[in-house]
Amino acid sequence: MSSRLSAARYGKDNVRVYKVHRNPETGEQTVVEMTVCVLLEGEIDESYTKADNSVIVATDSIKNSIYILAKQHPVTPPELFGSILASHFIQKYPHIHATHATVVTHRWARMDIDGKPHPHSFVKNGEETRTVQVDATEGVGIDIKTGIRGLTVLKSTNSQFWGFLRDEYTTLPETWDRVLSTDVAADWQWKRLRDLEDVRANVPKFDSTWTAARDITLKTFAEDNSASVQNTMYKMADEILAYQPLVETVEYSLPNKHYFEIDLSWHKDLKNTGENAEVYAPQTNPNGLIKCTVDRSSPGQVKGKL
CATH class of the missing domain: 3.10.270.10 (Urate Oxidase;)
Incomplete structure (x- = not known):
């Protein structure tokens, strides 16, 4: 052979x-x-x-x-x-x-x-x-990609999911208020640098951009009345690109860690769904997984599978 x-x-x-x-x-x-x-x-x-x-x-x-x-x-x-x-x-x-x-x-x-x-x-x-x-x-030069891993976040309201495609396979109800939680995995690719001296010349930008990317992720997550994980992550990436011109692309991978309402009406008509939901069942798997890559080549265009 x-x-x-x-x-x-x-x-x-x-x-x-x-x-x-x-x-x-x-x-x-x-x-x-x-x-x-x-x-x-x-x-x-x-x-x-x-x-x-x-x-x-x-x-x-x-x-x-x-x-x-x-x-x-x-x-x-x-x-x-x-x-x-x-x-x-x-x-x-x-x-x-x-x-x-x-x-x-x-x-x-x-x-x-x-x-x-x-x-x-x-x-x-x-x-x-x-x-x-x-x-x-x-x-050729030096290519650098920086990222965040293991940043676990949760908010108890201001997350929606409705208007999605419905057909004979759909059982998920629409919701205008749900728990949103994820483990943030974010990466940003820097423009190619010529050599080590070029890297040294840009040293101050690395820490400041990492701090800004983390702050943008947390602030957007907390303040956005999320229409979907897809839309919220796009907003995060867009802001990071606006902050640092030397960043060429931003990638996010966000698992949707589900918290399901528990119907307790069977016990003395105890109300625990919809606006009365207080006790939830955290789910391990399966989970949604949403990814995107946002770059500067086509304004407003998102690459990757959502």
Whole structure:
């Protein structure tokens, strides 16, 4: 049988990194915890096809490089650290032509004790993470995608769903007031940057845009009298694009975590539906899943399956 290797990449995944920055003047400390993945591409085919290991940068060496680079360079914002990682392997090894670095930053918030921020104690706010994907290709540039994961939100009113297609398969009733809850997964793709110096020149934009995207997501979710998840997520994406001109596309993936009314009329005519609903049954699955990608190429146009 004739065969060929059509694609190959390898590296080190799930590298846990914690870094502390100590300010000797104030005594304040800042901590960053990350999970890192680095994958390499290049002239490595013969390690697969001819058992030639001479082209392999050992995955243990990749892990060590991550630790050393974290010591030698800033790890915030993660877009910068991911670009430092990705650029390092291309510059260090002539036969490596592309690096893919994923940095997941775990959210630690400084404790307030007696109304004051504590200098070295932190609390973990749920499972929310800041995600960064950096793809550096020799002679091409650096592509960066930033995201939010694990941000769970709920509102108890101001969500509607009516006027949808009805046919012989439809049993869902229309509603003008329902519980809306979701686990936010949002990503925004930055315009391609030339090199690491171009990334450094844009460092202030990464943190400010992440904060703005998170704030826009929460504010729109809370304040929009939602006609549908589809319409609300489009409004979120549109505002992020308006905020940051260097962002080319925004993607959302929002599961609709259902909370169903419980009919309790069978028990002494107890009213618990419609305007009298107070007790609900949270559902695990199945759930709705709504996705969209919004870009600048066609104003008002949404790409992707809704």
